[in-house]
Amino acid sequence: MLRFTPVSFVSTLSAGVLHSDRTSSFRVGDMLHPQGNSPRSSRSVAIVGAGIVGMSAAHFLSRAGWQVTVYDAGVVASGATGSADGAVSVASKKPGPLMTLAVAAVKFYEQLIAEGVLVDEYLPRSTFVVASDDEELSVLERHAGELEAASVPIRMLRGTALTEVIGAAAPTAIAAAEVQREGHAVGYRVVERLRRLGGFAIRRNCRVSGFTSSNGHITGVITECGTEQADAVLLATGIGSMHFLAESDLIRPRKGQLIVTDRAGADSPHFPGPLMSCRYLVSKGSQPANSAAASRSLGLVIDPLRTGQFLIGGSREDRDDRETADGDIVAALLRDAVALSPSLARLRVIRVFSGLRAATRDGMPIVGRVGGADNLWIATGFEGDGICLGPLMGRLCQQMICGEPPDQDISALDATRFRLTLAAAA
Amino acid sequence: MSGPQALVIGGGPAGVSAAVALARAGIDVTLCEQGPRLGGAIHRQPDDQTQSVRVPRAHKQRWQALSDELAASTVKVLCRHMFAGIEATGAVLLEDRNTGRLVTRRPAALVLAMGAIERVAPVPGWHLPGVVSAGGLQVMMKSTGRAPSGAVLIAGSGPLLVALAAQMASLGNAPVAVLERSPRLMSLRVIASLLRTPAYLREAAGYVGTLVRAGCLPQRGAFVTAIVPKDGRLSVSVRDRGGRERQLLVDRVALHDGLLPNSNGTAAHPNGPFLVRAGDCREVLGGAAALADGRLAAQAVLAHLGKRGSDSTGAELAMARERQAQAALNTLFDYSGRDPTELPDDTIICRCEGRTLGQLRAMLDSRDPVSAREIKLNGRFGMGACQGRFCAEWVAAFVASQHADGSPPQSSEIVGSRWPVKPVPISAFVTLPPSHPSE
Amino acid sequence: MSEVPSFLFDGKAIPHTGNETIAAALDRAGIHTLGTGQAGCAGRYFCGIGACQACLVIVDGTRMEACLTPARSGLTVKRFVPVSS
Numbered sequence: 004m005l006r007f008t009p010v011s012f013v014s015t016l017s018a019g020v021l022h023s024d025r026t027s028s029f030r031v032g033d034m035l036h037p038q039g040n041s042p043r044s045s046r047s048v049a050i051v052g053a054g055i056v057g058m059s060a061a062h063f064l065s066r067a068g069w070q071v072t073v074y075d076a077g078v079v080a081s082g083a084t085g086s087a088d089g090a091v092s093v094a095s096k097k098p099g100p101l102m103t104l105a106v107a108a109v110k111f112y113e114q115l116i117a118e119g120v121l122v123d124e125y126l127p128r129s130t131f132v133v134a135s136d137d138e139e140l141s142v143l144e145r146h147a148g149e150l151e152a153a154s155v156p157i158r159m160l161r162g163t164a165l166t167e168v169i170g171a172a173a174p175t176a177i178a179a180a181e182v183q184r185e186g187h188a189v190g191y192r193v194v195e196r197l198r199r200l201g202g203f204a205i206r207r208n209c210r211v212s213g214f215t216s217s218n219g220h221i222t223g224v225i226t227e228c229g230t231e232q233a234d235a236v237l238l239a240t241g242i243g244s245m246h247f248l249a250e251s252d253l254i255r256p257r258k259g260q261l262i263v264t265d266r267a268g269a270d271s272p273h274f275p276g277p278l279m280s281c282r283y284l285v286s287k288g289s290q291p292a293n294s295a296a297a298s299r300s301l302g303l304v305i306d307p308l309r310t311g312q313f314l315i316g317g318s319r320e321d322r323d324d325r326e327t328a329d330g331d332i333v334a335a336l337l338r339d340a341v342a343l344s345p346s347l348a349r350l351r352v353i354r355v356f357s358g359l360r361a362a363t364r365d366g367m368p369i370v371g372r373v374g375g376a377d378n379l380w381i382a383t384g385f386e387g388d389g390i391c392l393g394p395l396m397g398r399l400c401q402q403m404i405c406g407e408p409p410d411q412d413i414s415a416l417d418a419t420r421f422r423l424t425l426a427a428a429a
Numbered sequence: 430m431s432g433p434q435a436l437v438i439g440g441g442p443a444g445v446s447a448a449v450a451l452a453r454a455g456i457d458v459t460l461c462e463q464g465p466r467l468g469g470a471i472h473r474q475p476d477d478q479t480q481s482v483r484v485p486r487a488h489k490q491r492w493q494a495l496s497d498e499l500a501a502s503t504v505k506v507l508c509r510h511m512f513a514g515i516e517a518t519g520a521v522l523l524e525d526r527n528t529g530r531l532v533t534r535r536p537a538a539l540v541l542a543m544g545a546i547e548r549v550a551p552v553p554g555w556h557l558p559g560v561v562s563a564g565g566l567q568v569m570m571k572s573t574g575r576a577p578s579g580a581v582l583i584a585g586s587g588p589l590l591v592a593l594a595a596q597m598a599s600l601g602n603a604p605v606a607v608l609e610r611s612p613r614l615m616s617l618r619v620i621a622s623l624l625r626t627p628a629y630l631r632e633a634a635g636y637v638g639t640l641v642r643a644g645c646l647p648q649r650g651a652f653v654t655a656i657v658p659k660d661g662r663l664s665v666s667v668r669d670r671g672g673r674e675r676q677l678l679v680d681r682v683a684l685h686d687g688l689l690p691n692s693n694g695t696a697a698h699p700n701g702p703f704l705v706r707a708g709d710c711r712e713v714l715g716g717a718a719a720l721a722d723g724r725l726a727a728q729a730v731l732a733h734l735g736k737r738g739s740d741s742t743g744a745e746l747a748m749a750r751e752r753q754a755q756a757a758l759n760t761l762f763d764y765s766g767r768d769p770t771e772l773p774d775d776t777i778i779c780r781c782e783g784r785t786l787g788q789l790r791a792m793l794d795s796r797d798p799v800s801a802r803e804i805k806l807n808g809r810f811g812m813g814a815c816q817g818r819f820c821a822e823w824v825a826a827f828v829a830s831q832h833a834d835g836s837p838p839q840s841s842e843i844v845g846s847r848w849p850v851k852p853v854p855i856s857a858f859v860t861l862p863p864s865h866p867s868e
Numbered sequence: 869m870s871e872v873p874s875f876l877f878d879g880k881a882i883p884h885t886g887n888e889t890i891a892a893a894l895d896r897a898g899i900h901t902l903g904t905g906q907a908g909c910a911g912r913y914f915c916g917i918g919a920c921q922a923c924l925v926i927v928d929g930t931r932m933e934a935c936l937t938p939a940r941s942g943l944t945v946k947r948f949v950p951v952s953s
Contacts, residue, residue: 856930
């Protein structure tokens, strides 16, 4: 992990708050570079995509002394980052590399809070995975065991304990696994915080259409705003990554619809963390992107937001029409939500939105080097885990690009498993 | 899940006119009104027929004629049905407040005739209880047949201020003052422009006569600079044309800075019905124009359905006449509101989310230009229950005033185009029957 | 049922004419503050056409615009008070 003196960093940030950081961002940047382990470098990196992965990588690369420019075809957080549920959670992960990475990612959020990088953008709390019948209970017990085996702190709630903690909100629950030490982070708020910390440039509404190269080495990015030199390039474009790759069907959009309610009142349900229906475990990852089977499924998470609103989600659909939400899916989600927590019926839906997750063919993210160039990296395909994994992935990308050993084993995500190459047009 | 051939949203003059015209051409029409009775804001019907507000005879006759035509037609009327938007498969969502259910309809054509919404320029304290939009106060007065109680100050700009003041005076509680921001007076030129629409001149003369007798003619060039609560009432700082400030202690403040089409964020949907707007919902030209525009909307629907309608020349001429009259009238008013750069930082801009001008200003102090998306997501402006309808324009205008270069965010981007176009109770949502029963 | 038709607003009987909205009845009773609002700005009657959402009250458990909802005897109407989590 990158070490620096956190005390002065924190005090500078808290004085800067969120408003006057035009000056504080430069102070933070100036302060960080001499204190980081990495030598000061004048090397430049172009990051394509201003979502949570790209912006996190920009933050860490700038701290490592790189000259960083982030390019986005839209504005910051305009893709999946801006329409995600914000779960920083291990609760729904299946055993394997993703569960291990999610555990590390949660710890990394805690570290970023301690360091003052993320101040108010991460809310630690438990997730409650709820079983409402015996079948769900057996799934829950097995799942809780798997999480415990990965050293995730779990408390099984039954009887009185269940009633005291979430029973009033979920009267049909027969048991719940409280997955402790998880959290919530709003993707666009994390990105905004990193933007405000500064230290790098952002080119908005500046689509990258390709790269200039020489002898298997990228020398720059070709953009709508002209061609700019770069010593390294990181593609962090989520669903947009497919435009850059020769295998355009490797990453597919998987749409998710989410519902926002108005604020809770005295008569609204109250619970200390998100309620996740055990059924979510069945839904999640049950359909690889290349499955020809039914192309949509519903999970159920009822998430009490800090604003007092509830976020209710979500669907997983193999579709790419992000701008629309359909009545059937929203009504089905709400019926499930009300079945789990009846007093939710007293609230109103004020917004329904959709996002497109980037789903890979094998359900695992793609992080590593792209073939055909020795200085082109990619980090994409996080599907529903981008907010959880984003900051950690940004850090790992920085280490990868700097040639440092990564803090986490990401060999399972290595891009070479697909022999990725750039599209001819790119 | 099927539906009528045509669904008309809004039971004001435009909606009723469109519905009647469609029914007359043999179309199966359903007319939805969100409130308990038809009439819209302009022809709001009294709760008790024996107590009613004085309205111009032309208005009364217009509505009576339209009501008679409706009664004689085959139009199916659904009151307390709110339009919630068009969802992804193209179905129109309606919230039935009588039953508490959400239902879908798949009409071939949808006429949106949801009238106008008022512009209320932000001023410190505009968000307080006791501050009401002038139209809101007028609607309540028309419904109850009573003048609003207590000392009332009317301020802003537009012909509505005078109409409201005169109606209040007729009901025995004239406002303590009427502040019209525009210093311009009725001119011969405007009068000449209105000669083709003499009803406006008669209406204006009637209101002015009432206000002369009540001793509360509008103070031109005067406006409100701040409203603060004081001893259960509202203390209002007023600046007159000469720049002099004074305080008024009142019970209510009615604000109004013109009207905007209630665009509602609803756009035509590729899977959805043929969509046409009518009346103030399309272009704010008032009740007489709404009648004609409803007929034109019906013509457009008939053309889409491959049916011949009646001759629309008369309606088009009426629209042209009303457009000219409104343009002439509008030269007398000043809808700009206060220059936001003169407002204090703690002025509420987005009431729903409690967001202030200072918080908006703080979003602009960075070297990066700010997008509508960031204003909403990070700033939470326009993210509340009214979905930006009352703040988007002012937010966009302020951002544009601070960022002269580049392309500042548009008001329509802040309002967005997502359904539900208004909050829908979850209790209603869960009643929506699945269109694919297998799920 | 009492002689004068009324509904309850935060426990207080509010008379109504039988043909008016909750907003009109509350206004006649001199009640202008309709709760603490969703985010710090107090609830109040404002636009009268259901657009501004400022007059939201809880009618028999469901949140509704006071300006669009008919007053009926026996209704239990409450101010909306948010709980911050």
